[in-house]
Amino acid sequence: MGPTAPAPDNVGLHRFAVFTALATTFLIFAGGLVTSTGSGLAVPDWPLSYGMFFPPMVGGVFYEHGHRLVAAFVGILTCVLAVWAALKEERPWVRWLSIGALLAVISQAILGGITVRYLLPTPVSVSHAMLAQTFYCVIVSLALFTSPDWKRGLPVAGPRAGAPSLPWLCAVMSGAVYLQLLLGALMRHTGSGLAIPDFPLAFGRFIPDFDASGVSIHYAHRVGAVAVTGIVVWTLVRVLSGYRRHPRLVRPAVLIAALLSVQLTLGAFTVWSAKAVMITTFHVANGAVILGASVFLTIRSFAMLPPGSARRGTA
Amino acid sequence: MNSKRALGLAFALTLAAAGCGGGGDEFSLPDGAGSGGAAPTGPAYDPATATAGISGSILFEGDAPEMSLIQMSADPYCLDAGAGTRTEEVLVTDDGKLRNTMIFIRSGHDTGLFYAPPAEPVVLDQQGCRYIPHVFTMMMNQDITFRNSDDTLHNIHAFPMENMQINVGQAVQGMENTDSFTIAEGPFAIRCDVHRWMNSFTAVFDHPFHTTSGDTGDYTISVPPGTYEVVAWHERYGEMTGSVTVAAGETAELSFTYSEPAA
Incomplete structure (x- = not known):
């Protein structure tokens, strides 16, 4: 990440990274709602929900399954971001960072599944919460690194x-x-x-x-x-x-x-x-x-x- | 500052809380069941030796607190099927008896015997988005059948302290799942995480000398002749104990009286 020639602007990738960061903010809010409403085990199975993709969104299911849906959306966004960066981003370390984000969001989904299947063990639930924060930092970093401002060189x-x-x-x-x-x-x-x-x-x-x-x-x-x-x-x-x-x-x-x-x-x-x-x-x-x-x-x-x-x- | 506080403060200041999780089970309840632990492996208990009885009432003194209407708007089905349902924490009969109280023998029974669990399962049904029964007792290794009679989904989440937690989902009306608890332990909650107002309480015993005050506020337990420590447990008012001696062919009376504590 040392001084090099300015990379070309890729405003589309930057905007997409910003959007992913905003979606991740909402995902953390949705995850917080799950714990705040005590709905973490309202859907006892994973990856399906009561054996379905879309169970009735009643009671605690609304929060838990809603969180899963938002998480899936962020997962897709991160996947697109990684592919986009792989195709259009010239800086290898940015490409690797986007792959890191993808691995983090996959790990996060698995941790979420484990915490449900094992009835919310504290270490797993806390790890799930902290990996969310780590992932968020990576996405925010990607939004910054892909910005034209950064690429042109900050004063x-x-x-x-x-x-x-x-x-x-x-x-x-x-x-x-x-x-x-x-x-x-x-x-x-x-x-x-x-x-x-x-x-x-x-x-x-x-x-x-x-x-x-x-x-x-x-x-x-x-x-x-x-x-x-x-x-x-x-x-x-x-x-x-x-x-x-x-x-x-x-x-x-x-x-x-x-x-x-x-x-x-x-x-x-x-x-x-x-x-x-x-x-x-x-x-x-x-x-x-x-x-x-x-x-x-x-x-x-x-x-x-x-x-x-x-x-x-x-x- | 005593050493305990100093240690705690150091703990907080060094932000070393991570390794000391644990606790925090909001549903933990005081131990109140039988002797607990593994099943005795001695000679089998013969129910025919239960020639004596203990009976009585769970009395309630004073005005019973009014139970609040349950807000069921989280689920349109429940809003309709459970319209008018109130919390079941304190239910007093017209003649002043407290329902939904567990009564069980804590000591005095022969702990060297093997008490076989009943062949028939206890059934915990979900009707109108509430559990029926609200309070029940069972034996270790006795089957418990969870039934969903509602046209909406439920999960059944048991919070024992000694046994493994159970969390099973029932998405479809008519579904049944059967499980069991293998360790005797005191009262614990069973809740639905979908509908947070739904709760039920049970305790698991290694002997058959337990019951509830059910809908009438009265109880009867058949026991062999002897002297027993008898416990009453209520989800809000907690535990009361009494002692009774009963001879063959007799029924001893032992009643308990609860009241609302002063505010």
Whole structure:
């Protein structure tokens, strides 16, 4: 992925990648609905549903089978994306990344099947949730790498400065968000979402008794939220103070901060509403969008702040 | 800060929760069944030795809470077939007796005997998008038949703690599936994930000395003469225990009284 001659625009492929990313966002929302409504086992068989391709969409079947249908749609999109990239994309590493996306979505489908067939074992369900986030990051990356903006070469915003430098700070932010989503998945799939029933305190205190594992997981998620907030604010301040003339960095940094404030609000209301379905599900989906935006900013910042002297191309 | 809290805080701060999943089974219920464990392999129990009896009523003191109407709009069939259905958590008869309570012997019976399971299966039916019966008891290795009498699909999802979970789908009216539980264990829930309001409760015993208060609020258990610890279990009000001694040819009376706890 080193500096090379700019690759030709392929706006169609880029737009398709963006569409796939949007569809994946909706897929994560649909998957969140399955857990929020407790419908994960409403369809006990897999890959068919009650032995059918299209069972009656009643009760929990609507959510579980609906999730499968959206997943199948995203799977087809990813397959088309990989084939399209194989045929039209000149950069081998982009072709390989699209194949990686295809393998990830296939693995994700199999994991989804295993979690149904084995009655939602926590490790498998959490792996299913986290592979979804990983796949989402890959698709967002593909949308970025196939953009004309990227292919023509992003402008250099300056040398890497500070410790940590902005790109590495963004990388830490992405890692922290990913870990926070892991804790969120653990919380959901161990039924710990209301293990601490009050907010912002925990059983009326800053630090609760950790008599049950659910309390520990839930509290870890809250601590994680504080850590992520700190890193996001740090990143935003760094971008605004050092790179405010570069909207390619400012916009995603501001977006992440805005999404985070929404996320914290949704998290609070998830507890206050005793896990109302829509609030909880938007909390899940918004978390994924924050991760995608963090990965987006991380990649951009690495490209726009090259180590050492400035470079011209990013393709 | 005591050591437990400190450890827990360290756990949270280091984000090391991943390895400590477990728990979180929202349907876990207190142990309340018989002796549990594997079947005794001693001489066979002779039902003819059950010459004594324990009987009584499950009484309810005070005003019974009103059961709410079930919102069944998630499935048009259920909306029609189950119109007017209320939750069955607390059902009190006109003469003040609590229905759907399990009653069973916890100790006092001969644990060295082999108690053969009944040849006939228990049947859990789905009618009007609810389970019938709402509460029942069964023996380990006794067949249980799940039947779908509804013109809509259901899944039957059992949440035992000791036995393997069961999750079976029944897409077509009239479908039947038969299974069994091989380990004795206390009350657990059976639910439909398609229609989240549908639930039923059962317990699995390694002996035949168990029943429910059914529709009348009364019960009778035939037992050999002896002294027994008797347990009543209700899905909302939990467990009560009593002791009774009964001689051959006699029936001892043992009633339990539940009430709504003060708010």
